[in-house]
Amino acid sequence: MGMTQDFKTLQMQVRYLVDQELDPISQSVEARSQIPEDVVDKLRNLGLFGMPIPKEHGGLGLSTLEEILIYEQITRTNGAFRSRIGTSNGIGSMGIVYDGTPAQKQHYLPRIAKGEWTAAFALTEPNAGSDAGSIQTSAVLEGDHWILNGTKVFITNADTARVFTTVAVTDEVKRTRGGVTAFILEKGMPGFSVGATDIKMGLKGSHTNELIFKDCRVPKENVIGGMDRVGQGFKTAMRVLDKGRLSMGACALGAAQRVIELSHAHIRYQLETGRPEQTLQAAQFKLADMAIQISAARQMLYHASRLKDGGHPVTREASMVKVFCTEMASRVAGWAMEIFEEDGCLTENKVEMFLRDVRLYRIYEGTSEIQRLIISRDLMKNKDLAQENRNEF
Amino acid sequence: MNFELDRAQKQIQKAVKDFIKGEFDRETIEGLLFEHQFPESIWKKAGDLGLLGMQYPEDLSGQGLGLIETVLVAEALCRGDSSVGICLSRAALGAELLLHYGDPAQKKKWLPLLAESRILSCAAIAEPGVGNDITRCRTTARKEGQDWVIEGIKTFVINAGPMAGFYLVLCRTDSDAKDSQNVFTILLVETDRAGIETSDMGPRIGAWLLPVKQVHFNRVRVPEKNVLGKVNNGFKQITAYMSESQISAAAQCVGVALGAFDRAQKWVRQREQFGQKLVHFQITRQKLSDMATRIESARTLTYQAAWFHDTGHGKPGRSAMVKLLAAKTAVSVCDEAIQLLGGYGYIQEYEVERFFRDAKFLEAFDGNSITLKETIAEELAKGKTL
Numbered sequence: 181m182g183m184t185q186d187f188k189t190l191q192m193q194v195r196y197l198v199d200q201e202l203d204p205i206s207q208s209v210e211a212r213s214q215i216p217e218d219v220v221d222k223l224r225n226l227g228l229f230g231m232p233i234p235k236e237h238g239g240l241g242l243s244t245l246e247e248i249l250i251y252e253q254i255t256r257t258n259g260a261f262r263s264r265i266g267t268s269n270g271i272g273s274m275g276i277v278y279d280g281t282p283a284q285k286q287h288y289l290p291r292i293a294k295g296e297w298t299a300a301f302a303l304t305e306p307n308a309g310s311d312a313g314s315i316q317t318s319a320v321l322e323g324d325h326w327i328l329n330g331t332k333v334f335i336t337n338a339d340t341a342r343v344f345t346t347v348a349v350t351d352e353v354k355r356t357r358g359g360v361t362a363f364i365l366e367k368g369m370p371g372f373s374v375g376a377t378d379i380k381m382g383l384k385g386s387h388t389n390e391l392i393f394k395d396c397r398v399p400k401e402n403v404i405g406g407m408d409r410v411g412q413g414f415k416t417a418m419r420v421l422d423k424g425r426l427s428m429g430a431c432a433l434g435a436a437q438r439v440i441e442l443s444h445a446h447i448r449y450q451l452e453t454g455r456p457e458q459t460l461q462a463a464q465f466k467l468a469d470m471a472i473q474i475s476a477a478r479q480m481l482y483h484a485s486r487l488k489d490g491g492h493p494v495t496r497e498a499s500m501v502k503v504f505c506t507e508m509a510s511r512v513a514g515w516a517m518e519i520f521e522e523d524g525c526l527t528e529n530k531v532e533m534f535l536r537d538v539r540l541y542r543i544y545e546g547t548s549e550i551q552r553l554i555i556s557r558d559l560m561k562n563k564d565l566a567q568e569n570r571n572e573f
Numbered sequence: 574m575n576f577e578l579d580r581a582q583k584q585i586q587k588a589v590k591d592f593i594k595g596e597f598d599r600e601t602i603e604g605l606l607f608e609h610q611f612p613e614s615i616w617k618k619a620g621d622l623g624l625l626g627m628q629y630p631e632d633l634s635g636q637g638l639g640l641i642e643t644v645l646v647a648e649a650l651c652r653g654d655s656s657v658g659i660c661l662s663r664a665a666l667g668a669e670l671l672l673h674y675g676d677p678a679q680k681k682k683w684l685p686l687l688a689e690s691r692i693l694s695c696a697a698i699a700e701p702g703v704g705n706d707i708t709r710c711r712t713t714a715r716k717e718g719q720d721w722v723i724e725g726i727k728t729f730v731i732n733a734g735p736m737a738g739f740y741l742v743l744c745r746t747d748s749d750a751k752d753s754q755n756v757f758t759i760l761l762v763e764t765d766r767a768g769i770e771t772s773d774m775g776p777r778i779g780a781w782l783l784p785v786k787q788v789h790f791n792r793v794r795v796p797e798k799n800v801l802g803k804v805n806n807g808f809k810q811i812t813a814y815m816s817e818s819q820i821s822a823a824a825q826c827v828g829v830a831l832g833a834f835d836r837a838q839k840w841v842r843q844r845e846q847f848g849q850k851l852v853h854f855q856i857t858r859q860k861l862s863d864m865a866t867r868i869e870s871a872r873t874l875t876y877q878a879a880w881f882h883d884t885g886h887g888k889p890g891r892s893a894m895v896k897l898l899a900a901k902t903a904v905s906v907c908d909e910a911i912q913l914l915g916g917y918g919y920i921q922e923y924e925v926e927r928f929f930r931d932a933k934f935l936e937a938f939d940g941n942s943i944t945l946k947e948t949i950a951e952e953l954a955k956g957k958t959l
Contacts, residue, residue: 333916378922379920379922381926381930382919455704455706517936517937521944524937525779527778528776540919
């Protein structure tokens with residue numbers, strides 16, 4: 181694929197880390213709901229907290245395709261590891277990368293890239309899920325500070341993060357049309373607190389929490405992009421989410437890849453221990469279905485990533501990737517459960533963990549329904565689809 | 574043709590509904606889930622109310638009812654709460670074997686204890702590494718003097734442990750015979766016999782309140798009177814038993830699907846996004862309709878299978894079909910329920926994720942999809958027309 185030697189080395193290092201260090205502790209991470217800090221250090225040492233952050237700001241400066249390939253490797257185990265680095269690489273930091281002032285970039289990005297400060301992203305509210313435009317958190321300017329009030333929910337890595345990018349309404353009339361502003365918050369600011377950890381279906385080693393802003397005082401300088409960008413926050417948030425869709429596809433793909441590997445090993449083991457071949461035909465056909473789906477997802481993802489790296493708009497492609505890859509991963513995990521029969525129910529056999537983990541991918545960073553909305557709207561913009569030629573790029 | 578439930582059946586449905594309202598307390602259930610504990614007090618009360626062992630004769634603490642009544646109760650209980658419902662519906666697991674093949678002394682001793690919720694029972698059939706193919710089971714029972722001596726490991730034994738009264742163990746008793754149909758015998762093993770060890774199977778996807786263990790039989794000795802029915806008749810007994818228990822399992826699946834549906838329906842009728850209730854979006858209504866259609870078809874086929882069973886026309890293929898359809902329905906309905914609740918669907922508090930995990934458990938047990946299709950195909954391959 182024309183990757184640099186440096187990148188190939190990184191890819192191998194990540195693969196080795198997953199096989200040797202992460203996967204062996206997968207079950208205890210799940211049971212204790214915690215990733216040991218010395219393991220997080222290993223992720224830091226490889227630079228995995230700053231994959232898309234430009235080199236000048238201390239990151240690895242990976243291209244979209246390169247980042248996708250790393251995600252594909254690191255999600256071949258418990259999804260909590262990827263989640264630990266995910267927000268710093270994506271939704272937590274990209275707002276600063278895209279729209280931050282030089283001073284903001286210089287202050288935050290190197291620390292985020294090193295993994296010294298974990299970054300998180302706080303958009304969702306109790307009454308604003310898919311409808312992000314209906315957020316109620318408010319920000320009012322008082323002297324040199326913005327005063328934020330409101331509640332955010334399901335915030336990934338809220339407990340470990342130091343830096344949060346969040347959005348609040350600064351003009352109740354304009355709202356999403358120039359009335360929402362993006363801020364950089366830091367843990368410890370007066371009036372900022374982290375609420376209870378959610379008990380989730382999966383990804384138990386990765387936490388989501390509530391965030392509470394109660395007269396939270398945020399310095400004026402912490403508006404992303406500076407005071408000139410007051411009112412432009414909704415655009416920033418949507419652009420951030422746009423980027424995450426390809427990454428989410430890669431995470432689903434990596435998980436599905438591991439699931440087919442586990443299923444393959446299980447069938448081979450059954451054959452080796454004397455189970456008659458004719459009783460495993462259905463299982464082997466399911467394996468074939470998995471391979472077909474995984475391959476299709478992979479090509480789709482790589483194609484969209486290359487388009488993005490080539491500077492093409494990929495809004496539709498990114499949404500298609502997110503829907504297809506995440507739903508594909510659920511299907512593949514479901515088939516694996518059938519192949520494993522009753523054994524599939526046991527966490528030690530891993531497939532049920534993947535089934536639970538990947539279920540979240542169809543929900544967060546834009547549900548499958550929101551993706552279909554985006555795709556259908558983009559399609560309907562055309563008067564005549566026959567006139568559209570997207571094969572050019 | 575008559576699809577109407579009779580008055581007594583409707584009363585049973587009503588009684589279960591009231592029972593759920595009174596006993597399925599959210600906080601209690603959350604506590605049980607946290608501890609992974611069997612819902613002992615709810616089970617006791619279910620026994621007091623007569624919800625257990627309804628198929629047993631009246632002189633054995635039962636009510637002499639049919640499978641259809643058991644199906645109605647299982648459905649309602651699992652609808653109320655998937656995890657508790659599964660435990661109550663499975664509290665007397667394997668007892669159908671005793672009811673159909675046990676001698677009067679065995680029945681008299683054990684069935685009342687089950688109906689009165691004083692013990693749980695277990696069917697110890699599956700073994701490590703053999704999957705759903707029970708003909709590959711290796712646990713043996715050998716005659717030594719007047720006794721049978723059992724040696725082997727059984728896995729995924731539901732209800733195993735301190736609350737169980739006995740195990741019905743599928744054992745290989747004839748090592749010479751080639752035909753797998755005539756080499757197995759079911760032996761009743763009281764849990765206090767020497768040589769029984771149970772071990773935990775670790776965390777699992779769902780049915781967290783249900784005890785599921787591996788059971789080691791280390792030269793466990795039982796007398797001749799513990800043989801269930803006739804020696805070397807075990808395979809036929811198990812086949813008939815599976816056929817019956819798959820209908821109960823299907824009813825549990827239907828209940829789980831209904832429970833998830835109820836919760837999702839309530840959610841979409843109150844949750845607002847983009848300025849309107851979710852239920853007003855066409856796509857939400859399409860989803861609800863799909864879910865409801867699937868549930869009603871699985872439910873109808875399950876009732877029909879129970880009715881066939883009660884009228885003496887039960888068939889393994891038919892039971893396998895309802896289990897297949899109902900489990901698939903439960904999984905897909907619960908999955909869609911999670912999606913409708915969005916982020917809330919993924920967290921424990923809103924229950925549907927647990928219903929989904931419990932549905933996945935039910936799907937894998939009592940024959941998974943591949944095995945069930947094998948069963949369905951058996952007669953079809955012989956040319957049976959539909």
